[in-house]
Amino acid sequence: MHHNCPVCFEYLFDSTKDISVLQCGHTIHLECMNEMRAHHHFSCPVCSRSACDMSATWRKLDEEVAATPMPDIYQKHMVWILCNDCSATSSVRFHVLGHKCPACSSYNTRETRAACPRI
Missing domain, CATH: 2.20.28.10 (Rubrerythrin, domain 2)
Structure with a gap:
């Protein structure tokens, strides 16, 4: 988690926001993941693997x-x-x-x- 959220680019290690680990192992803010889903984007922004069961x-x-x-x-x-x-x-x-x-x-x-x- 010593890297930035791939959506909002906030540093994850000292972030106070909830963090989620995607199926591929990449980490992202839970809020950013929910925003992606709201816009019908269901793949990891880093590696493009499906972020949930499709x-x-x-x-x-x-x-x-x-x-x-x-x-x-x-x-x-x-x-x-x-x-x-x-x-x-x-x-x-x-x-x-x-x-x-x-x-x-x-x-x-x-x-x-x-x-x-x-x-």
Whole structure:
């Protein structure tokens, strides 16, 4: 805790505010974490890992992806992703709603580059 809060930049070690430890191990003011959640930001501001259990959200997103077919032009389009939760790198089908990590089932991913179309 000898560092600053990644949101408000106040030094945490001598702060009088309540402090929370995120699942990734980074520390943040509880007040700052609540402010992030109020603005629908659920990932660590330091490492981008999910800051809370997102499994219910991922299940809903699975349903949305299944209900939203991609146009023919994108059916074979693949992209490389990096998972912010487990650090796996994978090639997955492109979808406008999100890219699911095949290793941990998280949608907390980022596209790193386009891949060759699947034949």
